Amino acid sequence: MGIDIVVAFFLFGMAATLIGGRIEFPRGLYQGLTLFLLLAIGLKGGVALSEHASARLIPQALVVLLLGLALPFIAYPILRKFGQWDRTDAAATAAHYGSVSVGTFAVAVALLESRGVDYEAYFPLFVVLLEVPAIALGIYLASRRGAEASALNWRSLLLNQGCVLLLGGLLIGWLAGVEGSAKVMSMFETAFHGALALFLLYMGCQAARYFPEVVRNGAFLTSFAIVMPLIGAAVGGLLAVSMDFSTGGVALLATLGASASYIAAPAALGVALPKANLSLPLTASLAITFPFNVLIGIPIYLSIATYIHTQFA
Template sequence: MEIIVEILTTILSQFQKPTLAFLIGGMLLAALGSRLEVPEPVYKLVVLLLLMKVGLGAGIAVRGANLMELAVPALGATIAGIVIVLIGRAILLRQQGVSPMDGMATAGLFGAVSASTLAAAMGMLDAEGVAYEGFIGALYPFMDVAALLTAITLARMSAARSIVSTPDEAGTATMTMGGNGSGFNGTFVKDILVDTLKSPAISALLLGLALGLFARPETVYASFYEPLFHGLLSLLMLVMGMEAWARLADLRKVAHVYILYGILAPFVHGAIGFAIGMAANHFTGFSAGGVVLLAVMASSSSDVSGPPTLRAALPEANSSSYIGTSTALGTPIAILSIPLWMALAEAMIAG
């Protein structure tokens, strides 16, 4: 009972902190019909700077890290991304009103990682003085790419199985695939991987990671990126709150199962990430903060890299299904659940 009270107290205290307060404030402004807007170029710049900060910090940390200490969480992140997609596939594709393409796109988006949610969790841990491995940002691409590749590959395999024979004008039977007619061949996985790595979020993160590894950016990191981090994060949370409320209308256009999935998935996925983090803690001494961030990455749904990748790879999928479910429910719930993972880690990991 004492542990439960402690967890609830920790959760409630976090709602007074800037990260969650700005998110809730943005939702309230949108609900009240405010015309406040943050220009799209400003929003993109904020995301770029936050990702560069995460990438630079990760690169600097990886440079001096023990590779074995990095390998175990990286493997865990990859496994988490794949498992989350498989769970989403098993649940969504069995429901009425959910097409295979829409279901797989939703599962892929929820398996991928939200840059804003990861940044929010880092900000909250920093504010509480909770230590975590500096290389955590380097785990982002492992989970993100694994989830997107798995979802798109399974969706295309499902489309390939739906091939039907249709006679052409000469009366010859030809094979056509459902959807946009794209073929299933040995090069499409490579194309998906390249497109994912070229996405804005992954590109910015990998650039920061490379600079942190091979350059010496400590001065600009300490004088520019670190001081701006919390201010930029609060602005991003404000935008995310307003967008989440605006996207609620999209959910009226899709099956109600998406609403239930969007509410429950962040907790189920976060528990998977938390369990993997606890295993890493047991075998390698992975920190409590690292466990929290792995849980947060698993609970999040991609808001930057995922949507454009899925639009390009699965154009048949209804974006109202996967983006509406993610933005309106998945992302705010994942951010609001961060105190839960912090409290659980504090209760379960001594020291």
């Protein structure tokens, strides 16, 4: 089977940048693509909520929140003990790996849809739930007694672009329902893969530009940025299996557990933890974890989820 077409755009952007090719994105295009993808994901999830919302969503949401809190507690001691990182840098990086990457989630959704794999379409709600708790916990961990948590601007954190657009899309899709949203959903569904391809082209260019930082920061950073996603995927996948999610649902929660933020977390932590060296988590998440998940991780998570459902369903 050939490579997925949207992943090919990511590889192209990375390869072109590494050999010195110049791909200049028009100013604002990346922001426009991000806005489109967030709204498209939110709308689709909102329409699904209007059809499938039930009381069982409450315990599922609570478990997802626990996942977002558990991952920083796993990452933080690894960074402190094995990496010998100071408290602030370890806490900031742990927060990145507890929060999520909407871009990684979008790639996973595109793969599931291209292969005809069903999943719980209200998953965008879980993306929103995973966005914030880990960032707040990371700021708390940066201080022995949690004193630095006072530096957290809750309004800015809760009203960041990712949360606002996902929640807005969810609300609009939920209120409009299937019939009401049909007027706009055709555009969002038809253009989704094209927008994702352009987004991944840009991300490939950005990932390649961080490669010198990977070399400078050594083997531990690379090892952590690959091992931590596998741990997060295992935890997320096991929780999804325990909640009897579909094959696609198991793969998606594993993907969310494996992903690392490179948008919301840096923006929030740059203000709340000005002493943190954010080049470390950005290099890990953008130059290592994101490519690993897009090229290797997501297909593995889907294969394992399929095997589990085939053997034990």
